[in-house]
Amino acid sequence: DAMVIQNPRYQVTQFGKPVTLSCSQTLNHNVMYWYQQKSSQAPKLLFHYYDKDFNNEADTPDNFQSRRPNTSFCFLDIRSPGLGDAAMYLCATSRGSIGEKDELFGQGTRLTVV
Amino acid sequence: GENVEQHPSTLSVQEGDSAVIKCTYSDSASNYFPWYKQELGKRPQLIIDIRSNVGEKKDQRIAVTLNKTAKHFSLHITETQPEDSAVYFCAPKSGAAGNKLTFGGGTRVLVKP
Numbered sequence: 744d745a746m747v748i749q750n751p752r753y754q755v756t757q758f759g760k761p762v763t764l765s766c767s768q769t770l771n772h773n774v775m776y777w778y779q780q781k782s783s784q785a786p787k788l789l790f791h792y793y794d795k796d797f798n799n800e801a802d803t804p805d806n807f808q809s810r811r812p813n814t815s816f817c818f819l820d821i822r823s824p825g826l827g828d829a830a831m832y833l834c835a836t837s838r839g840s841i842g843e844k845d846e847l848f849g850q851g852t853r854l855t856v857v
Numbered sequence: 858g859e860n861v862e863q864h865p866s867t868l869s870v871q872e873g874d875s876a877v878i879k880c881t882y883s884d885s886a887s888n889y890f891p892w893y894k895q896e897l898g899k900r901p902q903l904i905i906d907i908r909s910n911v912g913e914k915k916d917q918r919i920a921v922t923l924n925k926t927a928k929h930f931s932l933h934i935t936e937t938q939p940e941d942s943a944v945y946f947c948a949p950k951s952g953a954a955g956n957k958l959t960f961g962g963g964t965r966v967l968v969k970p
Contacts, residue, residue: 774956776957783963784962784963785946785960785961785962785963786901786946786960787960788957788958788959791957793956833900833901837956839956846891846903846958847903848900848901848902849900850899850900851900
């Protein structure tokens with residue numbers, strides 16, 4: 744009964760080769776978030792969608808883009824992965840109301856760049 | 858934007874003792890205060906949260922206390938067990954900041970048997 748599903752769990756990509764990570768949700772939540780988490784660090788928000796409205800964090804590199812074709816799916820595209828982009832990428836969803844106990848995380852995709 | 862700090866960054870306790878982690882934040886508009894637990898290689902999981910109209914909340918061995926005036930909230934774990942060993946993150950949320958969680962730097966808790 745997984746509610747936030749990320750695919751794949753592990754992804755190996757070559758330096759400079761575009762890669763796409765996928766997130767889907769069965770909760771019909773309005774908001775979908777992408778976080779980057781490097782070893783021994785806190786999750787860092789890259790961007791989020793409130794419905795179709797895209798919100799980019801000011802310090803998210805241009806190399807990272809996102810698409811949300813419908814309520815259920817959200818994709819993270821890394822146009823030219825560098826060694827520094829190796830990390831765990833976490834997707835999360837939320838109804839979007841303040842104070843809701845519902846920001847749920849997927850299991851994450853661990854990205855390796857070779 | 859919101860500045861969030863957690864202290865301590867590491868905490869080692871003997872099994873059965875209590876653990877306390879403090880989170881300070883800067884945005885006075887923050888009104889939702891969750892704590893996440895993350896075990897090695899796993900996703901963050903919400904373990905307890907509190908809203909701005911409540912000062913304290915308890916769930917079995919864990920509790921959260923909030924001081925909005927001083928802009929800090931704390932996680933309390935009593936009767937610690939080895940399975941409490943993990944990294945804990947506070948992540949206050951503010952509607953004024955775009956309804957986003959802002960994570961603290963994390964506290965690595967080790968419970969020694």
